[in-house]
Each structure stands twice: as structure tokens, then as C-alpha cells.
Amino acid sequence: MKSQLLFKQIEGIQTIKSIMALLNVNREKAIYLIHRLRKAGYVKTKKNKDGSRIYYVSLENKLGGISYYDIINAHSPVKITGPKYIIYGKKPSLEETLIFALKTKELRIILASLALFRNINNWSSLYQMAKKENLVRQVGALYDLARKYFMVRRMPERFKNHTLPRKGDKTIYIIRGLKSKDFKAIEKIWKIYLPFNEADLEDYK
Amino acid sequence: MISIEAQQKLLLAASKNLKKKITVYAIGGTAMMFLGLKNSTLDIDLVFETSEEREFFKKAIQGLGYQELNAMKVYGAKKNTPEMFTLGDERFDLFVGEVINFTFSDQVKKRAKEIRQFSDNLIIKIADPHDLIIMKCATDRLKDKDDVMAILKNTNINWDIVVAEAKNQVKSGKETATFELGYFLKEIYKTDKKLVPMTVLDCLFDFVKEQAEEQKKRK
Incomplete structure (x- = not known):
């Protein structure tokens, strides 16, 4: 209960100095208060380049949960943000995160999610999820694109055979209206219009 | 009254009892707690898109011991009252489509961009603060x-x-x-x-x- 009251007083981004000023306490007391809040689960700490610490005091730290954007940011050099989508009670897999990214139809999020192919290894689960959302060819095309720029886990032949387009399939967009100038070969194989040019993948070089 | 931590535990427990994945909209005090605007609430207000989804959720919370309460005792003879379930201090108010004097329109649904997912089966979209203001003004x-x-x-x-x-x-x-x-x-x-x-x-x-x-x- 005391932690709750204290948390309300210093919620937000703080340093030791800002807490000292806010609560009118000395340095030792401020450090102790942060220690109490950290024990209660309210605090995340980051270090600055100069060695000083920044404290993120938030109820969300206590509640826990993870967001798809956090997972992508942990793997990708392209950092993203978006409307809060927090998941409690489970940690989404990389495969699930990739499918989420594709469903957003946001250019930057899909670009950032390419990095997930470095660690995706449950191809059967990925296939099932992609099939459910009609995204199998899109996954295949993005895999080939990712493979051009960095090392990725190998896609099993079986996965590839199931996801390649059939004869009568039309070419479809990942993001409506966006086609690539530089990746025509990949687009032709998968019959998918990729929404990226070479310049977009600078961060992966 | 229910705190946000207790609400979180309760929704997690309910989600584990759900037989099917459902998407609901949080309004009222529940939405305000998710948005960090309130510490506790008397009732958990949820709006479902279909009666079928509400039935799934009802069964999930009845599995936790929640029992149905007569909505007339709280809302009187108003239209579009929710189905209510209680266990001790907290209460679930479960609406479908309409919330007393408020229609949960497509624009309201589009504005609900913040999402909380509990395990695999319960996805809660949080009503936008602009819509919360209008819903709040409809009560006395x-x-x-x-x-x-x-x-x-x-x-x-x-x-x-x-x-x-x-x-x-x-x-x-x-x-x-x-x-x-x-x-x-x-x-x-x-x-x-x-x-x-x-x-x-x-x-x-x-x-x-x-x-x-x-x-x-x-x-």
C-alpha cells in the first residue's frame, strides 16, 4: 500500500536528482525509495552514456506484459512504435509476431519484422498461422528478401513447396499500391508485390 | 471495488476458461484503469459485438463462481441494460452493441486502438477517451x-x-x-x-x- 502511494507521487521518468527535488528528500532517501519501488515491481532502470541512471516508474512495469513492438525492437535494427498492444499471460512467439506485423500493413513495421527471420525456426507453426490469415506467399517473399541482406535460418523445402504460388494465382500486394523497383525477381517468384526498394533496407546493410 | 492488479488477474483467469477467441471493448472505469486514469472501479464494463461472444464469456466467468444479478436492481427500467454477474465486491456488466443510451458505432470501434490481450483467447480493445466522455454523460x-x-x-x-x-x-x-x-x-x-x-x-x-x-x- 505504501509503495502504491509512493509510486503515484513519482510516476514517470525520473532521476535521483528529480526525485530528491520532487519529494524534498536527501540522496540516500531517494535511492532507498527507488529500491522499495523496484522491489514492488514499478521500476525499470536504464543507464546513460555518462553513467547516470534513468528510472521509468510505471504501473505497466508492475503489471508486466509484453508487446509485439517490444519483441520486434529486441531483434531489429529498425525501431518501431505503435498503438499499445500489450499481451499478458503469455509470451508471443516470433512466428506469431511476424504474422502480427504483416497484418498491420504498416511499411515500417513490416520492414522491422524482417529481422525476425534470423531466429524463426518453428516453420510448421508459422505456416499454420500464415495460412489462417492468407499470408503464406507474403511470408515466403519476405523471407527471400531478408535472405539477401543478412543470415537467416533455413526455410525447409516442404514449407517452400507449400507456399510457392500455383499457376492461376494473381500477383497480390502486401501493402496496397506499393511495388518494388529493385526486387522484381523475388516478386516474380512469389507473385507478391514487395513494398520496399533497396534504399529502404539501408539499416540491414 | 477492484484494483487494476486484481482486474488483471481476474481477466487472465477468465481468458483461460474461454473456449473461443473473442474480442470485446472495455468502457467506463475499466477502460479508465487501462488508460492509467483511475486506480480502481466498482464494475468491469465490457461491450461485445455479438450475443454469442457474450455467452462464451458468461460461461467463462460462471466457471470462476460468478453469479447472475438482476440488472433492474442497478439500472432500473432503462433500455439496453447489461447482463450482470457478481462475486463478492466486483461486478461484470456485459453489454451487446448498445450501452444504455449510447450506440457502439463503427467509428467508436475504429477509435479503440489500444489493445490488451489476455493469454490466447481474450482480446480487449479500450474505448477511446473521447467516447468515454460521451458515454459518461449519459448517466446521472x-x-x-x-x-x-x-x-x-x-x-x-x-x-x-x-x-x-x-x-x-x-x-x-x-x-x-x-x-x-x-x-x-x-x-x-x-x-x-x-x-x-x-x-x-x-x-x-x-x-x-x-x-x-x-x-x-x-x-
């Missing part, structure tokens, strides 16, 4: 005035959205929506003039006048 409870003031103090409100949605509610058949909103915001204006721009009140009451004149012409 004093605490709703405090809640709206908390929203106004802590959120950047685009009044064009609030006014547009109130007019949209009128088009959906809730003829008193703009009047109730204007009256409610006027009470808040009297308490703190900085929270509600006078231009918004003028706009709402102008619309009410136009409504009255149109009704006269029809007669």
Missing part, C-alpha cells in the same frame, strides 16, 4: 463527473471528435445525445472553466436548436 451519477474531469485533465481532447460523435449518436436515433452532452459539459465548465472550451458548448447547443427547429417543421 456524480462520480461520472469526476471521471470525466480526470480524463480532461490528463488527456489531449480533440473536441471536434467529441462533437462529431455526439451528432452521430443523434443520427443513430439517440435524439438527446447532444443535449445531454452539452448539459453535462456545462456542469463541468461551471466547476473548472479551463477544462471545456465555451465554443464547444455553443456548438452543441446550436445543434440542439437546429434539431428542435427541424422537429417543429416536421409537425
Whole structure:
């Protein structure tokens, strides 16, 4: 209960100095208060380049949960943000995160999610999820694109055979209206219009 | 009353009992807690898109020991009352489509962008603060005035959205929506003039006048 009251007083981004000023306490007391809040689960700490610490005091730290954007940011050099989508009670897999990214139809999020192919290894689960959302060819095309720029886990032949387009399939967009100038070969194989040019993948070089 | 940590544990437990993946909208005090605007709430207000989804959720919470409560005891003879379930202090109010005097329109659903997912099966979309203001004005409870003031103090409100949605509610058949909103915001204006721009009140009451004149012409 005391932690709750204290948390309300210093919620937000703080340093030791800002807490000292806010609560009118000395340095030792401020450090102790942060220690109490950290024990209660309210605090995340980051270090600055100069060695000083920044404290993120938030109820969300206590509640826990993870967001798809956090997972992508942990793997990708392209950092993203978006409307809060927090998941409690489970940690989404990389495969699930990739499918989420594709469903957003946001250019930057899909670009950032390419990095997930470095660690995706449950191809059967990925296939099932992609099939459910009609995204199998899109996954295949993005895999080939990712493979051009960095090392990725190998896609099993079986996965590839199931996801390649059939004869009568039309070419479809990942993001409506966006086609690539530089990746025509990949687009032709998968019959998918990729929404990226070479310049977009600078961060992966 | 239920705190946000207790609410989280409860929703996790309910999600594990769900037989099917469902998406619901959180409104009222529940939404305010998710948005960090409130510490606790008396009831957990959820809006479902279909009765079928509500049935799945009902079974899930009944599995946790929740029992049905007569909505007339709380809401009286109002229309579009929820199905209510209680266990001890907290209560679930489960609506489908309509929330007493408020239609949960497509625009309201689109504005609910923040999402909380509990395990695999329960996805909760949080109603936008602009829509929470309009929903709160439809009741007569004093605490709703405090809640709206908390929203106004802590959120950047685009009044064009609030006014547009109130007019949209009128088009959906809730003829008193703009009047109730204007009256409610006027009470808040009297308490703190900085929270509600006078231009918004003028706009709402102008619309009410136009409504009255149109009704006269029809007669």
C-alpha cells in the first residue's frame, strides 16, 4: 500500500536528482525509495552514456506484459512504435509476431519484422498461422528478401513447396499500391508485390 | 471495488476458461484503469459485438463462481441494460452493441486502438477517451463527473471528435445525445472553466436548436 502511494507521487521518468527535488528528500532517501519501488515491481532502470541512471516508474512495469513492438525492437535494427498492444499471460512467439506485423500493413513495421527471420525456426507453426490469415506467399517473399541482406535460418523445402504460388494465382500486394523497383525477381517468384526498394533496407546493410 | 492488479488477474483467469477467441471493448472505469486514469472501479464494463461472444464469456466467468444479478436492481427500467454477474465486491456488466443510451458505432470501434490481450483467447480493445466522455454523460451519477474531469485533465481532447460523435449518436436515433452532452459539459465548465472550451458548448447547443427547429417543421 505504501509503495502504491509512493509510486503515484513519482510516476514517470525520473532521476535521483528529480526525485530528491520532487519529494524534498536527501540522496540516500531517494535511492532507498527507488529500491522499495523496484522491489514492488514499478521500476525499470536504464543507464546513460555518462553513467547516470534513468528510472521509468510505471504501473505497466508492475503489471508486466509484453508487446509485439517490444519483441520486434529486441531483434531489429529498425525501431518501431505503435498503438499499445500489450499481451499478458503469455509470451508471443516470433512466428506469431511476424504474422502480427504483416497484418498491420504498416511499411515500417513490416520492414522491422524482417529481422525476425534470423531466429524463426518453428516453420510448421508459422505456416499454420500464415495460412489462417492468407499470408503464406507474403511470408515466403519476405523471407527471400531478408535472405539477401543478412543470415537467416533455413526455410525447409516442404514449407517452400507449400507456399510457392500455383499457376492461376494473381500477383497480390502486401501493402496496397506499393511495388518494388529493385526486387522484381523475388516478386516474380512469389507473385507478391514487395513494398520496399533497396534504399529502404539501408539499416540491414 | 477492484484494483487494476486484481482486474488483471481476474481477466487472465477468465481468458483461460474461454473456449473461443473473442474480442470485446472495455468502457467506463475499466477502460479508465487501462488508460492509467483511475486506480480502481466498482464494475468491469465490457461491450461485445455479438450475443454469442457474450455467452462464451458468461460461461467463462460462471466457471470462476460468478453469479447472475438482476440488472433492474442497478439500472432500473432503462433500455439496453447489461447482463450482470457478481462475486463478492466486483461486478461484470456485459453489454451487446448498445450501452444504455449510447450506440457502439463503427467509428467508436475504429477509435479503440489500444489493445490488451489476455493469454490466447481474450482480446480487449479500450474505448477511446473521447467516447468515454460521451458515454459518461449519459448517466446521472456524480462520480461520472469526476471521471470525466480526470480524463480532461490528463488527456489531449480533440473536441471536434467529441462533437462529431455526439451528432452521430443523434443520427443513430439517440435524439438527446447532444443535449445531454452539452448539459453535462456545462456542469463541468461551471466547476473548472479551463477544462471545456465555451465554443464547444455553443456548438452543441446550436445543434440542439437546429434539431428542435427541424422537429417543429416536421409537425
